[in-house]
Structures are given as C-alpha cells and as structure tokens.
Amino acid sequence: MPTTVLGYAAQSPKDDLAPYRFTRRDLRPDDVAIDILYCGVCHSDLHTARNDWGGTTYPVVPGHEIIGRVVSVGAEVTRFKAGDLVGVGCMVDSCRRCAPCHQGLEQYCEEFPTLTYDGRDRQDQTPTFGGYSQTIVVSDGFVLSIPAGLDPKGAAPLLCAGITTWSPLHHWQVGEGSRVAVVGLGGLGHMALKLAKGLGAEVTLFTRSPGKEDDARRLGADLIVISTDEAQMAAVENQFDLIIDTVPTEHDLNPYVPTLALDGTLVLVGLLGNLVPTLNTVPLIMGRKSVAGSLIGGIAETQAMLDFCGEHGITSDIEVIGIQDINTAYERMLKSDVKYRFVIDMASLRDG
Structure with missing residues (x-):
C-alpha cells in the first residue's frame, strides 16, 4: 500500500507553504525509500512555489537538496541498504537512453529529466513531490552516497548549490x-x-x-x-x-x-x-x-563532487531552521539575509 506522509506545500502562487498530506508509492524493484533528515532551501524552491517561471502544477512540495537515511530498498537494489546516509538532488529520473544520459549527463536529457518536485513520474505519470516532507522514494540510479564524516546538515546544499x-x-x-x-x-x-x-x-x-x-x-x-x-x-x-x-x-x-x-x-x-x-x-x-x-551536474559527477567534499571537509555555510519558518525564510532569501543557505531540520515536522 502507498504510504501517506506529511510535507509542506504551496496550493497556489499566492499561498504560503502549509502542512499537506500526500502519498509515496510502494517500492519498485530498483527503488530506495529514504527518511529525510535535512533539506536545503534553494531559490528555485521559492520561484517554483510562486510560479515565477510559469508552469508550476499545484499543490507543489518543494525541496531538492535532500539528505536522509535509507529505510528499505527494492528487490534489485544492491548499492544501498537500510541505515545508509544518502542524498537526492534535483533529478529523480531521466530517459536513460539518449546521448547525454549515456554520457552520464542526465541533467541534459533530451527528453528532459524528471525533476525531484513539480515533475511527472516517467512510469505512472503521478506528480513528484520534493524534500519538504518526511520521506521520499527514488530509483537507486538517482540516489547518492554521503561520505562518512561529512556533516549531513552542511552537505544538503551540495546537492544543488554545490554541484x-x-x-x-x-x-x-x-x-x-x-x-x-x-x-x-x-x-x-x-x-x-x-x-x-x-x-x-x-x-x-x-x-x-x-x-x-x-x-x-x-x-x-x-x-x-x-x-x-x-x-x-x-x-x-x-x-x-x-x-x-x-x-x-x-x-x-x-x-x-x-x-x-x-x-x-x-x-x-x-x-x-x-x-x-x-x-x-x-x-x-x-x-x-x-x-x-551550465546546469547542475550528472549523477556520476555529483557523486565525484561529494567524494571530493568528503576528502577536503567542504560543506555549505548554513542556517538551520524548522519547517514552520519556511515562509519567513523565503522572504529573508529575497533580501539575501542568509549566510549562505537555509537548511530545514525535517524532525521539525513532528512539531506540527
């Protein structure tokens, strides 16, 4: 049975983000289910929530700088296991067969990559919902390993700002x-x-x-x-x-x-x-x-960046917030009033 989870969504361009319940799919054979620990806040989240670029489908659950722990994996997954610290960035799928995809440049997929939020699943056409939520289910080909010793809070913005x-x-x-x-x-x-x-x-x-x-x-x-x-x-x-x-x-x-x-x-x-x-x-x-x-990076390139950051101790300078402060954070972001990235502690979802 699909799992009902809690997140924060915008219901229209003029609405603040607010609590929203939705479903995550059952595991497919190549899927990884992740409990989200932290999610970075990107300018793209704000622009999408407010339809600044046009084309946003509502309700929208933003968030594509995701750090979490694996809770379960599909039958065909061998690279990840329960308990692994992992990341998910701006993409959760691509066509996997065009020339850019074959080069490991999924961000330039000729059929356009499946975005982590405000996209459509390539198999069942359901909307994708992002990291301002309790959990996420992602194909293992788009899940990244977080190096040991790298602060998970500061690592979250590496999944977009870093790459x-x-x-x-x-x-x-x-x-x-x-x-x-x-x-x-x-x-x-x-x-x-x-x-x-x-x-x-x-x-x-x-x-x-x-x-x-x-x-x-x-x-x-x-x-x-x-x-x-x-x-x-x-x-x-x-x-x-x-x-x-x-x-x-x-x-x-x-x-x-x-x-x-x-x-x-x-x-x-x-x-x-x-x-x-x-x-x-x-x-x-x-x-x-x-x-x-230049646009983000491919999955292999993103993993190489994370490994480099692990070796050199590089993370983002962050301010940790509760999800309840997300609308204030958006206003502060518009004023450049953050050094240099907000990161949501997703445990705050339990605080209502």
Whole structure:
C-alpha cells in the first residue's frame, strides 16, 4: 500500500507553504525509500512555489537538496541498504537512453529529466513531490552516497548549490594554477569559492559590496575586486581562465568579458533569461573568449563532487531552521539575509 506522509506545500502562487498530506508509492524493484533528515532551501524552491517561471502544477512540495537515511530498498537494489546516509538532488529520473544520459549527463536529457518536485513520474505519470516532507522514494540510479564524516546538515546544499558550481569547474578542468573568478557571493557564489580553492585555483571574487571582503577571504578568495570600480576592473584585464557568474538577476556582462584570459570562458549558472544589455562581441573576438551556460551536474559527477567534499571537509555555510519558518525564510532569501543557505531540520515536522 502507498504510504501517506506529511510535507509542506504551496496550493497556489499566492499561498504560503502549509502542512499537506500526500502519498509515496510502494517500492519498485530498483527503488530506495529514504527518511529525510535535512533539506536545503534553494531559490528555485521559492520561484517554483510562486510560479515565477510559469508552469508550476499545484499543490507543489518543494525541496531538492535532500539528505536522509535509507529505510528499505527494492528487490534489485544492491548499492544501498537500510541505515545508509544518502542524498537526492534535483533529478529523480531521466530517459536513460539518449546521448547525454549515456554520457552520464542526465541533467541534459533530451527528453528532459524528471525533476525531484513539480515533475511527472516517467512510469505512472503521478506528480513528484520534493524534500519538504518526511520521506521520499527514488530509483537507486538517482540516489547518492554521503561520505562518512561529512556533516549531513552542511552537505544538503551540495546537492544543488554545490554541484551547480562544481560542474563548470570540472568541465573546464580547473586545477592547480588555474585562475578562477566568481561573480556574486550568495548560496552559489560561496560554494564556488570553496570548491575552486579546494581544487587549487587562484580565486578572485567580483562583488559590488566592499563589506564582503573578510567573508570572501574566509571562504577562499585570494583577491576581491569591486566590480563598480573601473580602476580595479582594469587591473585584472586578461587574467581569468574561468569566470563563474552566479548572479540570478539581469546584469551587465560586458565589464567582465575583458577580464578573461585568451580562450577564457564566462559561464552563467544563476541567470535564467535574456542578457540585458546586449553583449558586445568585440572582446570575445579579440581574445577567442566565450560566454557559456551550465546546469547542475550528472549523477556520476555529483557523486565525484561529494567524494571530493568528503576528502577536503567542504560543506555549505548554513542556517538551520524548522519547517514552520519556511515562509519567513523565503522572504529573508529575497533580501539575501542568509549566510549562505537555509537548511530545514525535517524532525521539525513532528512539531506540527
């Protein structure tokens, strides 16, 4: 029999999240049932709950930075057992047969991946509900092992903020001697600093806020450049192999492109939408420079990131909240009033 569980859902774009009961499916042969311990709070949760991007199906239970313990597994599962500490990120399935899926890049599935929430199960077409809940049932191919010794609370945001910034670092082969810059210091930006530094790069933060210098250095930045200061920007022209731009709102990319080195790339991981103002191509042409985009990471890549974080003791800087505070957390997130990621202690669901 399917299991009735408690979670928090939005019933419409204008409704606060509130308690909501729904069912989780019985185990299929390849499924893993997980009791959720912690769930990170992502800007995507807020945007989906409020239908900012359009297309949200209600009710919606957000949450795709999930840490929990396995309670049972299907008959064909061999990689996991009851008691294992595991994670679930932004995807719970994909077509598994297209070219990106065969390359381990399920996030670029040509049939679109099945999202952890506000998606549709590929087998029975039922809606997917996310991690703001007691339990989740996921195919073992989309379950991740959490390394021993890694703080499970701080590990939760690695499942989205971490992999979103790790994937471009990995793809553009950042390592010892690489020169990396990060635009913006928020949930994504602080993970980009930590991961780039962990990989051995020389790391710079671009920011408009002089007051962030001490925090940026603590997180791994070797240099802080105030992006509104023309002299500081001119001083770093032709410097960076990779710029990770984490800013989620419209902003001008033109000041950053000249700071790329020959063959350098500026990769967008925060902005969904049009580039405004128009991008001037002259600096691109004169240095064979590129502007690119990147989306989370595949399952194998995410596991590699988690293993790396386990080896280097890297987790997210977090503020733990109860689920009852989620609506306040959303408002604070809109004001950037968190350092640097909210994580819900899901035991708070028992508090009503």
